[in-house]
Amino acid sequence: MIEYFQRYTAPDPDAHAQEIERLSAALSNVSDSGSLAAVDLSADLASLLTTARREAQARELLVPLQSTVQNHLSSEPAGWYYLSFGTASQYLGLRAEANAMFAEALRLARSHRWEQLEQFVLVHWGRSLVEEREFCRAREYFVSALGIRERLRDPGASRVRRLLDALDALESRTALSPRQ
Numbered sequence: 001m002i003e004y005f006q007r008y009t010a011p012d013p014d015a016h017a018q019e020i021e022r023l024s025a026a027l028s029n030v031s032d033s034g035s036l037a038a039v040d041l042s043a044d045l046a047s048l049l050t051t052a053r054r055e056a057q058a059r060e061l062l063v064p065l066q067s068t069v070q071n072h073l074s075s076e077p078a079g080w081y082y083l084s085f086g087t088a089s090q091y092l093g094l095r096a097e098a099n100a101m102f103a104e105a106l107r108l109a110r111s112h113r114w115e116q117l118e119q120f121v122l123v124h125w126g127r128s129l130v131e132e133r134e135f136c137r138a139r140e141y142f143v144s145a146l147g148i149r150e151r152l153r154d155p156g157a158s159r160v161r162r163l164l165d166a167l168d169a170l171e172s173r174t175a176l177s178p179r180q
Contacts, residue, residue, distance in 0.1 A: 004091070005130040006166055010051050020048045034068045040077035046084040050091060058088040079108040079117045083124060090128045098128055119148040123160060135171055142167065 010016035023045040030038045042065055046058035062085045072078045086101030102125040109118035126141035142164050149157035 002131045002133065002170070005127045005170070006163055007091075007127070008051055013052075016048065016052060020045065020052060023048065033065075034071070036072050036075055036077055039065055039069055039072055039075075039081050043077055043081040043084045046088055047080075050084065050088045053091075055088040055091040058084065059092060062088065073108065074112070076112070076114050076117060079105050079112070079114055079121075081105075082108065083117065083121050086121075086128075087124050090124075090131070095128075095132060099125075102128065115148050115152065119145040119152075119154070119156075122148075123163065126163065130167060130170065133174075135167065135174075139164070139167060 023041055027038065027041040027045055030041060032038065042061055046062050049055065049058035049061070062081065065081065069078050069081050082101045082105035086098045086105060089095075089098035089101055102121060105121045106118065106125065108114070109121055122141040122145035126138040126145065129135075129138035129141065142160055146157055146160040146164070148154075149160055
């Protein structure tokens with residue numbers, strides 16, 4: 001298994017840490033832990049924690065909200081919750097859990113036509129699939145994400161192109177190395 005494939009690192013760690021503190025404070029001020037606001041803030045905070053290599057803390061934040069999220073499946077924060085949960089699980093090596101969370105995030109995004117969420121899920125799940133050596137499926141997800149980003153004129157399209165280039169290079173190296 002490939003350790004991590006193109007894992008994202010915050011370009012400004014200090015600003016990233018400040019945003020974690022801001023969201024933590026905002027979440028502590030939410031009076032109803034079963035509210036959509038709690039789900040939304042928790043998903044955002046968990047994503048930042050995972051980027052900060054604090055995925056265990058991110059997962060710990062999200063686990064208690066599983067039943068709460070079921071009450072909000074028609075709201076986009078539920079999809080972002082599943083994406084954050086999947087990504088934290090991925091980096092903790094909980095692959096079956098990660099794949100289930102990514103699948104639910106993608107299902108919600110597609111059924112509600114939340115394209116921003118869809119393309120993020122495709123990119124995150126694609127990176128996870130590369131780590132599992134599922135190159136064909138990962139490529140399919142990256143190409144789909146690229147199509148969405150190009151249609152939306154999202155500047156992140158260049159990052160997806162770099163992912164595809166890195167996947168090409170990895171596949172070339174893998175084809176040249178003896179099977180283990």
